[in-house]
Amino acid sequence: MVETARGPVPASDLGRTLMHEHVFVLTADVQQNYPDEWGDEDVRVADAVRRLSELPEHGIGTIVDVTAIGQGRNVPRVKRIADQVPGLNIVVATGIYTFDEVPMFFWRRHREAMTELFVRDITEGIAGTGVKAGMLKCAVDEKGLTQGVERVLRSVAQAHAQTGTPVTIHTHAAGQHGPAILEVLKQEGADLDRVVLGHSGDATDSPDYLESMVQAGLTLGMDRFGIDHFATFQDRSDLVVELCRRGLADRMVLSHDTCCYIDWFEPGSLDDLTQWHYLHVSQDVLPYLREHGVTEDQIDAMLVRNPARILAGKAG
Template structure:
């Protein structure tokens, strides 16, 4: 019988059985690195930002969450040294970090004129050797296919991520998607062509497709896992719509093909002051405090909840 691989976290490898309940698509900080380095007053005091993140993350274990996957990559201000500092102060929570590139259109200029293998080599290095000198190895690959679909640049990143997955023996992949665009079939075609194990791929933001469970069922039937991972972002769909979609997919027998999360963070600089004040439930505790009770009240079995929060994440992360 094949053995699962340990899952790499910000405090070292953890066996699958030690992951507990997992939120599969979160962030700690989402930042514009060039702006932050040139206008540090926007960021403010580093120690205060870190202390705020530590305070927020310490609330998760008491809410039943043992692990989060921080899917922050290049293009979102990834800083693994900062994550290491935070993780050391929250030892009761596992933080899996990611490698990859977040772009909706063109390849970042750094990679544009370099050999196509460069991106894959960078990702593989993060997975096998660790990120910079932190000693922390990435446990997830990340890319994005948004409204524009598979542009030349987006496809190049997707293929680089797929090749890093293959080269490292199946490192899991999560893909930010634009649910309304229904780019899933095109994504699957590329992944299959590159030899990716679809059982270790999460089709992120699938929960935005609240009016199209048939599309999600077709995607899940390929072997992908559906990321129902934007709870609290009511700009795209309401709490009830998102929750009812999960209820319906469980009714159809797809609990084994879903994971849950919020896609939230402690701080994001992509929006001006006050722009997100109306998202009162966009925080790390929303799934535990509000979503799970709703699912139970609507006859989602405990085994299905365990599948979405425990068994499926362990299968994806550990193999």
């Protein structure tokens, strides 16, 4: 069974799954103190319901909302939205998103404090909603394994080892931090079969590096389709084609890393990303992959079988 915002569902019922998305990405302290930036809550929720309701119409059965602490996670809000989109499963995450230091809340607390809260989110539920996390999330960006980042990674790996809940890791592909991440995961007893190396699709010039990460046991997150600031549509798609040609479809998942609203950027500054939306994979990426030799079985692996394997955890 896989935990979702409306309760557990069998992994076999997930359907096509986008493994790295968001509903909202927000700066919680700013939104709390300057609520006019966010605007009308009901309007934002209605817009999210409208956008997400389009996914089942295009064959998507599940998204994983990998919004963690540091990205404005609000599970009561996500549950409110999920209840209005019955055709779509939304898996929520626990974890911490930081590129450097841990949040001050954890800085002077005992080292197990993060792990304990992650486990509670997984086993008891989040913020009184009863919604349990089905994914663990952390980040290793350009700075690599700083002291704070390593502490979060170890806490995530420990919660994974205790609960069987899968892990997705935001990475800086150009930094090729995979080997260092692997070392920590192995030390903490992680099941590498259920760890996604996120944003691997940014490494369009490094297929050999990505293949080595697959050989080590990880799954590649080809999960930024539509974000052309890092790599073009063709380069991202051609990388998937090449890795499928190498027989690695069973170790890739597809997604966009998009959201209904993000407050991290100046309004209008992302308007040039015209394909950065939840339907880009279905409408544009899959036709391109098919035209370039990717088979239906390989597509099924990346969108159905691999997500089900990863999300099922030890229960699978």
